[in-house]
Amino acid sequence: MALKYQIIPVTPFVQNCTLLWCDETMQGTLVDAGGDMNKLITAVEQAGVKIVKLLLTHGHLDHVGAATKLAQHFAVDIEGPHQEEKFWLDMLPQQAMMFQFPPAQPFLPQRWLTQNDTVQVGNLSLEVRFCPGHTPGHVVFIHHDSKLAIVGDVLFKDGIGRTDFPRGDYQTLIHSIQQQLFSLPDDYQFIAGHGAMSTIGREKQSNPFVGKFG
Secondary structure, rough: OOOEEEEEEEEOOEEEEEEEEEEEEEEEEEEOOOOHHHHHHHHHHOOOOOOEEEOOOOOOHHHHHHHHHHHHHHOOOEOOOOOHHHHHHHHHHHHHOOOOOOOOOOOOEEEOOOOOEEEEEEEEEEEEEEEOOOOOOOOEEEEOOOOOEEEOOOOOOOEEOOOOOOOOOOOHHHHHHHHOOOOOOOEEEEHHHHHHHOHHHHHHOOOOOOOOOO
């Protein structure tokens, strides 16, 4: 059993949507389907994956903008983020206007997620960790067998998530990174919401915001 993934940048914000699947069952998910619906559908079809659910790390428009239409297209549920993120999901129309995106409507996932929940995709089990700070209800997904985390906008290669949006909090974000991500082994890779992949060990050593010299 192995986890396979493909990173598909979407929206003008170049947000990393992750197509993730189990190679035994070919069942998969899209994590943070932020936009460019047709591009995502094409990637799913080319990979031969059957989408069984959609996963969301948080409620910012570039991470959720295509979720409702894709959930309808694939006839699947949306899982995540944490219930504190209802604040941002309710504000999707305002977000769309603010960032000059196509109109977006509020929605609720079929399942809210919180610390220590598990998400099943085929034969893969992903651990959920609650990582507020960038937004109040941000979650991350970890597949321990593959030593891979999908961390949304919590941590980046050489960076951290912004905290200047409503209900963002810098100290909360730093605490989330140190407690929930830096507690992972150094060789764990992560896919961030934007930019290149990195490893936990690299960011512990050199991330200028929270690393050894942060």
